[in-house]
Amino acid sequence: MAPRIRRFRRFSRLVLAASFGLPFATTAYAGQLEDIGKKLRRHQAEVGRISQGIRQPSQVGKGKTDESISRKLIDAQVQFGMGNFEDSSVLLYDIVEAHPTHRSYEEALYYLAESLFQRGDNLASRAYFRKLAGERPDSKFYQQSLERLIELSIRLHDPDGVQGWLTALDGLPQGKRRPSVPYIRGKYAHFGGDHDQAIRFFSQVPKNSKYAFQAQYFIGAAYIAKGDLRGASKTFTALTKKRPKSEKDRRVAELAHMAVGRLHYERDKPSMAIDSYLNVSRKSDLFDDVLYEVAWVYVKNKEYPKALRALELLQLTDPKSSRMPEVRILEGNLRIRKAQSQYDRGTGNPTEEYDKALKVFTHTREAYTAPHEQLKKLVAEEANPVQFMAQVTGRESKTFETQGAD
Numbered sequence: 001m002a003p004r005i006r007r008f009r010r011f012s013r014l015v016l017a018a019s020f021g022l023p024f025a026t027t028a029y030a031g032q033l034e035d036i037g038k039k040l041r042r043h044q045a046e047v048g049r050i051s052q053g054i055r056q057p058s059q060v061g062k063g064k065t066d067e068s069i070s071r072k073l074i075d076a077q078v079q080f081g082m083g084n085f086e087d088s089s090v091l092l093y094d095i096v097e098a099h100p101t102h103r104s105y106e107e108a109l110y111y112l113a114e115s116l117f118q119r120g121d122n123l124a125s126r127a128y129f130r131k132l133a134g135e136r137p138d139s140k141f142y143q144q145s146l147e148r149l150i151e152l153s154i155r156l157h158d159p160d161g162v163q164g165w166l167t168a169l170d171g172l173p174q175g176k177r178r179p180s181v182p183y184i185r186g187k188y189a190h191f192g193g194d195h196d197q198a199i200r201f202f203s204q205v206p207k208n209s210k211y212a213f214q215a216q217y218f219i220g221a222a223y224i225a226k227g228d229l230r231g232a233s234k235t236f237t238a239l240t241k242k243r244p245k246s247e248k249d250r251r252v253a254e255l256a257h258m259a260v261g262r263l264h265y266e267r268d269k270p271s272m273a274i275d276s277y278l279n280v281s282r283k284s285d286l287f288d289d290v291l292y293e294v295a296w297v298y299v300k301n302k303e304y305p306k307a308l309r310a311l312e313l314l315q316l317t318d319p320k321s322s323r324m325p326e327v328r329i330l331e332g333n334l335r336i337r338k339a340q341s342q343y344d345r346g347t348g349n350p351t352e353e354y355d356k357a358l359k360v361f362t363h364t365r366e367a368y369t370a371p372h373e374q375l376k377k378l379v380a381e382e383a384n385p386v387q388f389m390a391q392v393t394g395r396e397s398k399t400f401e402t403q404g405a406d
Contacts, residue, residue: 066102069095073104073111080111089115096128106132110141117148126152133165143172147184154191162188179209186218195222213239213252220259233263240279254280258290265293270301288314288321295330304338325368332360 076091092112095104102108113128126149133145146165153162166188169181186201199222205215216239223232236259244250257279264273274297280290291314298307311331314321321327339353 069099069102069104073108076108076111076115080115083118085115085118088112089119089121106136106139106141109136110139110144113145113148117152122152122155126156130161133168143169143178143181147178147180150184150188154188179206180211183209183211183215186215190218190222190225193225195225198222210246210248213242213244213249216242217252217256217259220256224259229263229266233260236260236263240276251284251286254284254286258286258293261293261297265297265300268300270297273297282317288318288323291317292323292327299330299334304334304341308334308338325364328360328364332357332364335360 072091072095076088076095079085079088079091089112092108092115095102095108096112099105109128109132113125113132116122116125116128119125129145129148129152132139132141133149136142139145146169149165150162150169153159166185169177169185172181182201182204186198186205189195189201190198199219202215202219202222205211209215216235220232220235220239223229223235236256239256240253240260242249242253244253257276261273261276264270264276274294277290277294277297280286284290291310295307295310295314298304298310308331311327311334314327315324335353335357338348339350339357342348342353343350
């Protein structure tokens, strides 16, 4: 008899025995039945799980859409982290405008507003931060949104809504406030002209905060605004002795060295001013400013040859510096002064210095005549030249923040 037939008959007898209680249903067969029952129950449970995972036709595209939105948010955050704020804002705009009910909406809204802030699109950034602060007061990004709205009011010179945002920040529990809150409050007070209040807020910034260096720099600036040069010098000098923990701290420390140099310049201490300026690294993007200001220290001290050497070094270091027109004009004037000094003392060759001055002025005029004419033409073609120039300069609205302490 074929094995398959024998197994079938054995299975039949087993089933009949289980059904009618026939005497040949042995204990062995009962054990086999129990194993089969367990397998059947496992298969039935597995079928149930599979059936639950099968979506209705109306839900077929939903999971794919959710996955696509989440992936787009991740791509946008990657672009944001790399500093590609234009690309990140384009990706995030699609999520915010097309999927306001998606679970990623809140996070996308914050990163969109922040990307626009970093790009300098202040009005658009403010609109989205207002939306986030107004719609989601329980959001984990609520404090950041309030802080950015206050910073944007400084950038835009527009105090509308600020008091409400300040009140909201002050209403937060002390233990839940971000370390940046007193820093933002200090900046608003400083740019609003209340320098005493600014110093009070900046002094509340924790010493281990990433805003500690900036806060101290602003305290020094507030002292200068008050006319307290001694307090400013003490603050800036202390800051130069601290060890920077980040690249931004390093830059603030360099700005502090420059501030100390300017204070020494005002106090007619040229050698101390020069020493302070030269603490700024030659690799720093501030070194052009350092050399230019060093030249003026020498001018004030009537050391014209040294001033000329500082200007020559600047031109060699960065021949495309934005300061170049000022540098060339100053160089020409210094050569005239040097020639006059040589003539009065009866030393050197004043004629040679006059020729060099004439050459500098001539080349400078020729270099900028054509751009000047082009700019005049552009302005003449505009219906409102004042508005046109405001738009042009508005594109550089972040100049102070990139050169300052932020």
